[in-house]
Amino acid sequence: MTDLAQQKCEACRADAPLVSDEELAELLREIPDWTPVSRDGIMQLERVFKFRNFKQALAFTNRVGEIAEEAGHHPALLTEWGKVTVTWWSHEAKGLHKNDFILAARTDRQLEAE
Ligand SMILES: C[C@H](O)[C@H](O)[C@H]1CNC2=NC(N)=NC(=O)C2=N1
Numbered sequence: 001m002t003d004l005a006q007q008k009c010e011a012c013r014a015d016a017p018l019v020s021d022e023e024l025a026e027l028l029r030e031i032p033d034w035t036p037v038s039r040d041g042i043m044q045l046e047r048v049f050k051f052r053n054f055k056q057a058l059a060f061t062n063r064v065g066e067i068a069e070e071a072g073h074h075p076a077l078l079t080e081w082g083k084v085t086v087t088w089w090s091h092e093a094k095g096l097h098k099n100d101f102i103l104a105a106r107t108d109r110q111l112e113a114e
Pocket of ligand 1: 074
């Protein structure tokens with residue numbers, strides 16, 4: 001199996017298949033720092049990243065924005081002094097799709113990027 005971050009995203013579609021409970025458990029093992037949350041009945045993936053200050057938090061936010069634009073798949077981003085909360089879900093499909101796990105894995109890689 002290729003590394004999750006390297007896998008290809010599919011186009012966002014309303015009828016895209018959401019991950020099953022088994023797939024969720026299996027995929028979460030590859031992104032152990034992310035937490036599945038349900039909001040208004042919609043499953044999402046969330047992680048809080050900590051930084052030394054706002055400038056670093058904003059730079060990370062912009063790197064995540066770049067990978068989202070590149071993939072055509074976008075997160076919710078809350079940028080605060082020293083902290084960025086990233087939340088991934090598939091808006092049109094109203095839940096978690098494989099794309100969300102791929103982008104969560106790519107988000108983790110933005111920590112090393114400078
Ligand atoms: C038209 C545009 O491609 C779509 O609205 C995309 C944009 N980015 C998206 N991002 C996410 N997370 N879910 C979507 O359904 C989605 N749809």
